Amino acid sequence: xxxxxxxxxxxxxxxxxxxxxxxxxxxxxxxxxxxxxxxxxxxxxxxxxxxxxxxxxxxxxxxxxxxxxxxxxxxxxxxxxxxxxxxxxxxxxxxxxxxxxxxxxxxxxxxxxxxxxxxxxxxxxxxxxxxxxxxxxxxxxxxxxxxxxxxxxxxxxxxxxxxxxxxxxxxxxxxxxxxxxxxxxxxxxxxxxxxxxxxxxxxxxxxxxxxxxxxxxxxxxxxxxxxxxxxxxxxxxxxxxxxxxxxxxxxxxxxxxxxxxxxxxxxxxxxxxxxxxxxxxxxxxxxxxx
Ligand code: FAD
Numbered sequence: 001x002x003x004x005x006x007x008x009x010x011x012x013x014x015x016x017x018x019x020x021x022x023x024x025x026x027x028x029x030x031x032x033x034x035x036x037x038x039x040x041x042x043x044x045x046x047x048x049x050x051x052x053x054x055x056x057x058x059x060x061x062x063x064x065x066x067x068x069x070x071x072x073x074x075x076x077x078x079x080x081x082x083x084x085x086x087x088x089x090x091x092x093x094x095x096x097x098x099x100x101x102x103x104x105x106x107x108x109x110x111x112x113x114x115x116x117x118x119x120x121x122x123x124x125x126x127x128x129x130x131x132x133x134x135x136x137x138x139x140x141x142x143x144x145x146x147x148x149x150x151x152x153x154x155x156x157x158x159x160x161x162x163x164x165x166x167x168x169x170x171x172x173x174x175x176x177x178x179x180x181x182x183x184x185x186x187x188x189x190x191x192x193x194x195x196x197x198x199x200x201x202x203x204x205x206x207x208x209x210x211x212x213x214x215x216x217x218x219x220x221x222x223x224x225x226x227x228x229x230x231x232x233x234x235x236x237x238x239x240x241x242x243x244x245x246x247x248x249x250x251x252x253x254x255x256x257x258x259x260x261x262x263x264x265x266x267x268x269x270x271x272x273x274x275x276x277x278x279x280x281x282x283x284x285x286x287x288x289x290x
Contacts, residue, residue, distance in 0.1 A: 002140035003044050003078055003105045004172035007200035010043070013265030014281075014288055015078070015202065018272055019048040020061045030065055036274035038073045040281040045069050046078035046107055046175070046267070050085070053114035057086050063094065067101035078142060079103050082111025083123035088132065091123075099138060107142045107175065108133060125162070130169040143171035145201065147179045147188035151222050156188075160195045167197050174199060175267045178206035178217065180250075181226045182257050202265035203258050207251035207276050209244040211237060248276055252283045259287050 006013050016037060021029045037045070047069070049062045066077035079098055083091060098106065110126045113119055123129050130141050143166045146159060153159040167174070174197075179185050185203055192201060208214050214233060218225065225233075232250060236243035255266050266284075270277040 001076075002172070003076055003142065004140055004200065006043050006076075007173065007264055010288075011290070012259050012263065012288055013043045013200070013202065014284075015044045015046065015265060015267045016040075016042045016270045016277060017046045017048065017204075017267060018065070018270055019051060020065055023055065027061055027064070030272070031068065033270075033272045033274055034069065034073060037270065037277055038075065040277060042075060042268075042281075043265075044076040044078050044105070045073075046080060049080040049082050049109070049111075051080075051112065053082070053085060053112040053117060057082070057090060058093070060094075063097045063101055063103060066098070066103045070102060076105065077103055078105045078107050080107045080109060081129070082109045083126070083129040083132075084111035084113055084119045085117055086122070087120055088122045091129070091132065095133065095136060095139070104138060105140050105142065106133060107144065108171065109144055125165075126171075127162075127166045127169040130166060130171055134170040141171050142173040142175060143167070144177065145174040145188070145192070146177045147185045148177075148222065148224060150177075156191065160191050160197075163192065164195050164197055167199055172199055173202070175202045176204040177221050177223070178204045178269060179223050180208075180229045180254070181224055182254055182261075184224065185258070185263075186261065200264035202267040203254075203263050204267045204269060205251050205254055205258075206269040206271075207247050207280060208233075209247040209271075209273070209276055210240065211243065213271070244276070248279045248283075251280055255280070255284050256287065259284070 047062045047065045066079040069077040108129045149156040149159045232246050236246050
């Protein structure tokens with residue numbers, strides 16, 4: 001069953017994101033993480049692809065990890081795939097590899113533009129990648145969306161028009177960028193529905209458990225920080241354990257509110273941290289069955 005179809009089966013889909021080990025780290029480290037995540041029973045696990053855009057797109061272990069998630073752990077995998085640094089031929093090689101490994105769900109992305117790596121010209125937007133993959137059978141496609149607008153887009157209205165192009169091209173499911181203010185997500189979903197975007201939209205939740213992570217995340221994605229969040233950060237700054245526990249509680253609070261408001265799904269950015277994923281999953285496990 002494709003990931004998009006999971007949303008017809010259950011009221012709230014609950015999924016995880018993991019990333020491949022950093023360069024020079026052995027691939028096995030991700031398997032240790034997956035060993036610890038598997039019994040939390042996510043509906044699917046997504047694996048990032050060349051995040052930051054600095055690696056060689058031809059040498060990404062995403063496909064291998066996605067295949068292990070499916071074969072060893074019996075969990076549906078969602079393989080991220082970016083196109084900004086690839087030609088059509090290079091993308092075709094990755095698609096052949098995914099097909100050979102039985103990985104059918106792809107999160108089709110443009111990718112982060114690295115200022116040191118000039119983009120290639122075959123694909124300008126994620127919608128171009130979706131159109132290209134749609135031309136080959138056997139894949140089901142998802143896309144990314146941005147509750148507070150994508151950082152390069154002039155305004156949220158144009159961003160929604162562009163998102164509609166992505167869905168019209170063939171994205172059957174969307175996963176949102178992280179956000180800390182649920183009202184921004186609700187307004188976004190309302191705009192998307194008005195624009196005729198009717199596919200399931202999963203809310204991307206990032207538990208913030210240390211201060212460096214906040215600074216990095218905010219500079220990368222520009223998520224707005226509500227006063228409740230900034231007060232929490234300053235109150236527990238310098239107390240790592242307290243900040244971690246407060247960050248977990250904040251994420252749980254966001255998730256409870258989202259599920260109560262009928263969100264299609266929760267996509268937890270685990271940051272490869274099984275402890276945090278476990279605490280959150282256990283706190284909301286009974287909510288998933290209602
Ligand atoms: P697009 O949909 O192409 O949008 C990029 C910009 O172009 C937006 O401003 C949009 O409004 C505009 N646009 C889109 N289509 C059109 C059009 N047809 N005409 C005119 N303008 C248009 N990055 C990685 O490198 N690896 C990953 O694994 C990864 N995983 C991610 C997972 C999620 C859930 C999210 C939310 C992001 C992820 N990213 C990842 C980051 C992503 O690659 C960046 O945010 C990137 O800048 C945009 O990617 P996109 O697919 O949303 O691009």
